[in-house]
Amino acid sequence: MSHATRAPHCSIFLTLPLALAWAACVGPMTFAQDRGGAETRSTAQGASEVVAVPKLRENAAAMLLEFAERGTPEQRANALEALLPMPARLEQPLRSALRASSPGVRGIAAMVVGRGRLNRLVDAVRPLVNDESPQVRASAIYAMAKNNTRVDQTPLADMLAGDSVELRAHAAFILGDLGNASAAPMLMEASGAPAIKADPVRDRLMRLQIAEALCKIGRNEAIHEIRAALYPARPEDLEACALAVQILGQIKDEASKGQVRNLLRENYEAGQPMPIEIRLAAAMSLARMGEVEHTALATRFVASDVAAQRAQAALVLGESGDRQYLATLQTMMEDREPLVRIAAGAGILKITEGAGRGRQ
Numbered sequence: 001m002s003h004a005t006r007a008p009h010c011s012i013f014l015t016l017p018l019a020l021a022w023a024a025c026v027g028p029m030t031f032a033q034d035r036g037g038a039e040t041r042s043t044a045q046g047a048s049e050v051v052a053v054p055k056l057r058e059n060a061a062a063m064l065l066e067f068a069e070r071g072t073p074e075q076r077a078n079a080l081e082a083l084l085p086m087p088a089r090l091e092q093p094l095r096s097a098l099r100a101s102s103p104g105v106r107g108i109a110a111m112v113v114g115r116g117r118l119n120r121l122v123d124a125v126r127p128l129v130n131d132e133s134p135q136v137r138a139s140a141i142y143a144m145a146k147n148n149t150r151v152d153q154t155p156l157a158d159m160l161a162g163d164s165v166e167l168r169a170h171a172a173f174i175l176g177d178l179g180n181a182s183a184a185p186m187l188m189e190a191s192g193a194p195a196i197k198a199d200p201v202r203d204r205l206m207r208l209q210i211a212e213a214l215c216k217i218g219r220n221e222a223i224h225e226i227r228a229a230l231y232p233a234r235p236e237d238l239e240a241c242a243l244a245v246q247i248l249g250q251i252k253d254e255a256s257k258g259q260v261r262n263l264l265r266e267n268y269e270a271g272q273p274m275p276i277e278i279r280l281a282a283a284m285s286l287a288r289m290g291e292v293e294h295t296a297l298a299t300r301f302v303a304s305d306v307a308a309q310r311a312q313a314a315l316v317l318g319e320s321g322d323r324q325y326l327a328t329l330q331t332m333m334e335d336r337e338p339l340v341r342i343a344a345g346a347g348i349l350k351i352t353e354g355a356g357r358g359r360q
Contacts, residue, residue: 053323056330057352060345061086063333067342068093073102075338080105080112082346085353087116098124103133110139114146122149134159135170142174153178160190165198165206172206176213187214191222204229204240212247223253230259242278249285260285264294276301280312287319295320302328310335311343318347326351 051059067079069092080097083090090112097109098121110128113121121143128140129151138159144151159171168190175183191210198206208229214222229237229244245263248256263282268274274282280301283294298316301309314332317325325347332344 051330053326053352056326056348060333060348060352061089063341064345064349065089065093067338069096071338073100073105075342076100076102076105077108078339078342079345080108082342082349084112084116085349087118090116090118091120094118094121095124098128103131103136106131107133107136107139110136110143114139114143117147119147122147134164134167138167138170138174142178145178153180157186160186161193163197165202169206169209172210172213176216179217181217184214184217184219187217188219201236201239205243208240208243208247212251215251223251223255227253227256227259230256230263238275238278241274242281245278245281245285249281249288252289254289257286257289257291261291261294264297276304276306276309277312280309280316284316284319287316292320292322295322295325299325299328302332307335307337307340310337310340314340314343314347318343318350321351321354323351 061083064079064082067075068083069076071079076093076097080090080093083093094109094113097105098113100106100109106128110125112118113125125140125143128136129144131137131140138156141151141153141156145153156171156175159167160175162168172187172190175187187210191207191214208226211222211225215226226244226247229240230248232238232241241263245260248260260282262268263274264279266273273279280298283297286292286294295316298313301313302317304310304313310332314329317329329344329347329351333341333348335341335344
């Protein structure tokens with residue numbers, strides 16, 4: 001099996017749940033082989049001495065706030081998500097983002113308001129229930145519902161039954177995260193309904209997200225479809241594998257740990273490891289399930305030639321919750337690529353604000 005194919009249809013922040021949920025994404029990436037050598041050398045050793053933790057935390061927050069206010073749409077969206085561990089700092093950039101011209105920024109901002117249960121911003125979200133973008137409308141419904149504000153959720157059912165796989169996946173994520181068990185029949189119907197003219201890979205990703213939603217509302221039989229995706233047989237199966245790994249970490253499926261660990265192996269198939277992106281996603285997933293020791297894998301890719309891998313590695317180190325990685329993340333905040341700097345800032349906040357899953 002060749003490991004060259006596209007990565008999941010989500011933002012460069014492969015392992016951030018809100019980026020995963022927001023399905024209007026930035027396009028395909030490429031899975032790269034782990035060949036060792038210079039492209040995967042670690043900068044964990046010899047990283048500059050970490051500055052005092054309060055100063056480092058403030059530097060990371062200041063950088064993220066700058067991107068959240070004045071970055072490109074992709075940078076703004078990811079910076080807003082990265083600031084979730086510091087909700088008190090989010091109000092002003094979120095108010096601005098909720099009025100942004102980019103629907104992606106408006107949608108992520110609304111999702112962050114919901115995820116952070118930022119009640120003070122409900123009035124700023126309310127107009128987006130009538131936004132021209134259906135993804136933004138769905139995100140606004142989510143934000144209001146998560147903040148216990150009365151809102152008509154019936155448009156989500158129409159979105160779930162529509163032709164757009166991205167919109168169906170987004171609506172499914174929202175219904176699952178809201179935890180309304182009454183959504184089970186419509187989710188099951190959507191899972192079985194054909195997606196007209198949809199790319200088969202994107203169709204499968206949508207069905208995995210519907211299965212995740214069903215699991216979240218107690219229909220645990222849907223877990224089998226997600227676990228099955230951990231066994232890719234063809235190159236086109238790798239995207240589904242990457243998404244399944246992330247989902248299983250999110251829902252903390254203990255029974256899948258063994259196969260997720262297998263995805264980390266150097267000799268997964270014919271002496272070849274899985275693509276780097278999947279291995280990093282597996283390390284992140286295991287950390288979310290309490291096995292933080294695998295996050296050390298990420299130190300091999302903090303100096304990768306591929307910016308997306310460096311960003312993903314920074315997020316994995318943050319998920320560990322381990323302060324030994326702060327010096328590495330501090331160095332990565334000076335990366336030439338803005339999205340890597342944002343990921344490093346996100347990792348620092350996760351560790352210093354106690355939002356990571358590992359040791360503090």
